[in-house]
Amino acid sequence: MKNIIIGLSLACFALGFSDPAIANEKNNAIGIFNGTATEDELKFPIPDFEDAGQIGINYNRSLKRFSRFRFEFDTSFFQHYGEQEHWEITAALLLRFYLIKDRLSFGVGDGFSYASEIPELERRRHINTSQVLNFVLLELAVDINRFSALAMRWHHRSGVWGLINDVEGGSNSVQFGIRYKF
Secondary structure, rough: HHHHHHEEEEEHHHHHHHHHHOOOOOEEEEEEEEEEEEEOOOOOHHHOEEEEEEEEEEEEEEEEEEEOOEEEEEEEEEEEEOOOOOEEEEEEEEEEEEEEOOOOOEEEEEEEEEEEEOOHHHHHHHHOOOOOEEEEEEEEEEOOOOOOOEEEEEEEEEEOOOOOOOOOOOOEEEEEEEEEOO
8 A cells, every 4th residue: 555655646746747848849648558468578579478468548748858868757557358357557757768869769667556456467477466566668669740659568567576565576568559649
């Protein structure tokens, strides 16, 4: 419960903070993401997929811009389907780096994830797990135009080697989505 309160406080702080220097830019985005869970070990370039997925909506807000970097707040609501049927809320602070000015970007984020019940894949793979875990995301995004972007992201839930609720493992998924900027 303490983790949820800290996470929600962080989210409220992030939503209320914005850089006046980016006031004329499109700082908000809403998107739809769909993904598939992967085996515990994420293998590149092609992971082994599970028969479990998630679909959800995403909200992203740019908070601060400096040179080719942006500091952002990112939150999502997912409905899981297939081998596991629960919902999940995530919130993270994200650092985005523009590889090609305003076209191609890479983001890394960290925050929290709350699942409505213990995810079935985590229950099967690990002795100890929790509804509240750390959330990490890696994202590659391509701007189609000034109003929309396509994104691919790695969605990771874990206990950070036992730091959160004594959880040693977690779960991964690969997601694809589209965002509308406003």
